[in-house]
Amino acid sequence: MTITSQQWQDFSLGETAIAPKHFQEWLNSAVDPEIIKLNVRSVEGREAYSCLLYSDKLQRTNTGVLSRGIQRQYEFLYYGSWHCSGVDPLNNWEPMLWGCLKPNRPRFDFEKRKHIKYEHPPKTETRIFLLDVPDHIWQKVSDRYGIPIADEDRQRGFWHWVWKNNVPIVITEGAKKAGALLTAGFAAMALPGIYGGYRTPKDEYGNQIGKPYLIPDLKHFATLGREVSFCFDRDVKQKTIRHVNKAIEKTGFSFSQLGCKVRVISWEQPQKGVDDLIVAHGADAFIQAYQSAPSLESWQAQSFTQLTYSVNVTVNHRYLGEVAIPEEAKLIAIKSPKGSGKTKTLEGIVADAIASGKWVLVVTHRVQLGEAICNRVGVPYISESKDCEFGRLLGFGLCVNSLHPKSHARFDAEKWRGDGIVIFDECEQVLWHALNSSTCQRQRIPILRQLKTLLGNLLAPDSKGRVILSDADLSDLAIDYVRSLSGHHCTPWVLVNGWKPGADDRWRIHNYGGKNPSQLVQALIDHIAAGGRPFVCCSAQKVKSKWGTRTLEALLQKQFPSLRILRIDAETIADPSHPAYGCIGNLDAVLQQYDIVLTSPTLETGVSIDIRGHFTSVWGIFQGVQSEATVRQWLARLRENVARHIWAASYGFGKVGNGSTSVKSLLASQNQVAKANIRLLQESSWDDLELNPHPESLLTWAKMAVRVNLGMNHYRSSILEGLQAEGHEIVEVGENDDGDAIKEEATAVRDDNWLEEAAAISAAADLSDIEAALLEQKIAKTPDERRKERKHQLKKRYGIPVDPDLVLKDDDGWYYKLLLQYYLTEGREFLQQQDSKQLQAQAGSGGGAIWMPDLNRKQLSARVVTLENLGILDLLSPDNEWRGSDEILQTIAGRAKANAWQVKASLNVSISEKDTPIAIAQKLLDKMGLSLEYLRREGPRGSRQRVYGFVDPGDGREEVFAAWLQRDAETANILVSTPSNIDSLSSADTDTELTQPVSTPSNIDSLSSVDMDLGLGVHPPGSKEMFNSADTNIATPTESTPSNTNSLPSVDTTNTESTPLTTRTNLRQRAVEILAMTGTWLKGYFYVGRRGSRHQLADISGFDGIFVDEKDFRFVNRVG
Secondary structure: OOOOHHHHHHOOOHHHOOOHHHHHHHHOOOOOHHHHHHHEEEEOOHHHHHHHOOOOOOOEOOOOOEOHHHHHHOHHHHHOEEEEEEEEOOOOOEEEEEEEEEEOOOOEEOOOOEEOOOEOOOOOOOOOEOOOOOHHHHHHHHHHHOOOOOHHHHHHOHHHHHHHOOOOEEEEEOHHHHHHHHHOOOEEEEEOOOOOOEEOOEOOOOOEOOOOEEOHHHHOOOOOOOEEEEEOOOOOOHHHHHHHHHHHHHHHHHHHHOOOEEEEOOOOOOOOOHHHHHHHHOHHHHHHHHHOOOEHHHHHHHHOOOOOOOOOEEEOOOOOOOOOOOOOOOEEEEEOOOOOOHHHHHHHHHHHHHHOOOEEEEEEOOHHHHHHHHHHHOOOEOOOHHHOOOHHHOEEEEEHHHOOOOOOOOOOHHHOOOOEEEEEEOHHHHHHHHHHOHHHHHHHHHHHHHHHHHHHHHHOOOOOOEEEEEOOOOOHHHHHHHHHHHOOOOOOEEEEEOOOOOOOOOOEEEEEOOOOOHHHHHHHHHHHHOOOOEEEEEOOOOOOOOOOHHHHHHHHHHHOOOOOEEEEOOOHHHOOOOOOOOHHHHHHHHHOOOOEEEEOHHHOOOOOEOOOOOOOEEEEEEOOOOOHHHHHHHHOOEOOOOEEEEEEOOOOOOOOOOOOOOHHHHHHHHHHHHHHHHHHHOOHHHOOOEOOOOHHHHHHHHHHHHHHHHHHHOHHHHHHHHHHHOOOEEEEEOOOOOOHHHHHHHHHHHHHHHHHHHHHHHHOOOOOHHHHHHHHHOOOOOHHHHHHHHHHHHHHHHOOOOOHHHHHHHHOOHHHHHHHHHHHOOOHHHHHHHHHHHHHHHHHHOOOEOOHHHHHHHOOHHHHHHHHHHOHHHHOOOOOEEOOOOHHHHHHHHHHHHOHHHHHHHHOOOOOOOOOHHHHHHHHHHOOOOOEEEEEEEOOOOOOEEEEEEOOOOOOHHHHHHHHHHHHHHHHHHHHHOOOOOOOOOOOOOOHHHOOOOOOOOOOOOOOOOOOOOOOOOOOOOOOOOOOHHHOOOOOOOOOOOOOOOOOOOOOOOOOOOOOOOOOOOHHHHHHHHHHHHOOOOOOEEEEEEEOOEEEEEEOOOOOEEEEOOOOEEEEOOOO
């Protein structure tokens, strides 16, 4: 817009006179001329002084005149400025004295080394810009939100109307941007700077002494339920992004604490300011950004994916190539796209290190990934290190699960000092695995301690060590965590490869909608029929999954009996009789032998398939288990640019904790449940437990968790947005009914296979406890061995004979539902015993420290007591009938709604104010596999009610409860009869299966083994000796211990069924008796003799336990 002579004449009258160039400047920011007239004027000379320098706190002479120093400092004001102010919300909406000036000749700040564009009154409190609004703009805002303007509102003004009616507001930075948004029809106010909206109380020394709070102007608008949207600049400078994020978090949280609904607006277009966006793309571009703005919580979770550290080197290469890292760099962070040769770059770094005599440690989150990377970079994996000529001398690779002294790696971070390199490839997933994976659960605290020591040693100022973080999705989170965990906040050296695929490299991704992937599967079948050779990614492998690898294999074999199909999942790669066994190290050669390849998450990361001209397409079925980042990694395993076809669930179910996308809410939930669980145990011995031994680790866990939860909330869209951000093209496939027939066929195939597998498990040979424990240690297992192991696990878990029906019910998650009902009802007296054992086991491995998320996953007390307090027991009578109006149901619903947050935290059940009493009861009962059954309607027309009754499920759970009761009673008797100087049985006792899943519903890819860490646990210092050293033959663990994970130690298993020994008077025999009764293994430290008057502590961590039968016991190794 260009100013006209008439407009200049109109705006040159009276106090609103404004110079043409100032008027044009505001017009160029898309501000309505009437808004300019009401709020902006041109000033110069002493008039400019009076607009800016009015504070009584400024230095003045005795006559009240500003000191010469102040006058000289601001003499640039004489050359003219424009001045803008607004109305005062704290003074009856009168014109505000406070405002800002933009000088024609801005002063230069020598400290900041830049010109100061805008000046605000010095020595005064920061205010906000509430620009006066003409009637036509007011009407525009009214129309947008459907809020009428009354006559009395006209008298009080626009901003009083906004305040009174809780009109949504937009907060931006700078008066011109507020003017542009008002012009577009939004109630926009402006801060003079991003940090201007809140204050932080500090003492005289500058130390924070309280929580941040809103400035009075903003607090005036912080009314309950108001929608507050932040619209700050879209910066590209990493440092500025961090500042903007911090300001939004602080100010936004203060608003949310007062009951406001906070959102954060951003846009994809390159324009920095919102006024520039509107000028370049029109108001519709902002409206689109406004409508899609996420909540503050979601925005924070999204911000955890950003990399805002200063970048030292930026490249734009298809393949990363060699990297010249400065000699002084200690923490090296490399972000480069998938398939850009990051591992190739690491090869050079490792080769240089080894040539210089430096040791190298490669840490990954999956064994297959570790073996593949180690093979490429030239260091042995841990299982090979003993046979390698330099072996452990110059390092090796290992999974983060093994980063502790009791692993087969016997890792001790104190020995990894000096001039060495630690490489964390796929570092985001490695760190998340260490913090959250169930496979790290037993040794979580030791792993985190070793990680902390390792990083501290390498990044210490006097160390020559290096830490390399490499990931296509590298974020601040990984770097922040490594820095804080190490205790040395060294500045990272960051390399970013900004390459994105061009027209020849970007994928063409066909996105299939619908509630299930049947349409995609039909298209896959059509593709194969036309001669296509697909590479297929399935998020499930279980036989119960309709769209998992096993069902698809059977379905495609039926459709194409002459084609060669290879299934690669957790079962086949561990089955010596299967073609997939050992294929990871030679994938390119193996895959070319097959027409169709079906993969599970076993191949989701770290593997590079470089063959070309063989596969014609990549297909993905993602049911909401893996994170959206993992899905994108998986689709990139095949490097060749062939068509991609994907189906993803709309919402994922792999959420963490209470599923929140707020760090504060997630941590508060964890803390509340953990404290409740410990308090309910009613034992003073737990008072000294350390619930947060690694604050930096727990905070990082929470940040990564909300990132996962956000992706699960919008699973399909998160995957597609991530792929688009990587530069790929999305092609929407229209929905049709082509897949209806294949859905029915897949269901039939799944059911047949499932029943066949259940029957095979039921018919498998029985194992003794010792045989099962030995089999568990084998990595490679045949299908027959897996079925034997599964049958034994089910037998130990349920305590009843295993038949096909039990297998099917267990696959459907029956166990966890029974467990909750059992300890709520028949087994209530044993709840404390059960949870105490679990807690003792965790505290033992952590040396008195507990990882809170693991504790809450294991403990049952809070869940049981929550159900009790809600009154759910009142519903379990089969003789009663229930209506929504009944007092008991009304009471349960009232309690659940009043304590919805606590119910979500402890039971992971969401309660809405809209839920009816019947709906709430059904949600709670469903946690136990129970329900109220609809019986009939009754009552007069117009006020009829549904009548429900509790019906016994008749699924055989009573038999299981009877077995559990007997087992818990026997365990309780053992604990009572055990001398006080022998620790109680650990959580890995014979009823450990009650808390460790055979087949975890939320992880439908891998078969989780039953926790067989059976024994007495770790004995605390000061307890009396258990064994006389003269009666034991204790070997010394050596480096030569066999490491072949597929072989078994030479143990005589003849007559292995353990039977009680006759009672002996000495302590040693009593301990052996207990061990024989339970058929357990021991781990840890044991008192084996005396030295003078002191107990002698023997470390048997190099051994796996003590083999016990009715004749003897001895220390043995379960190698691997």
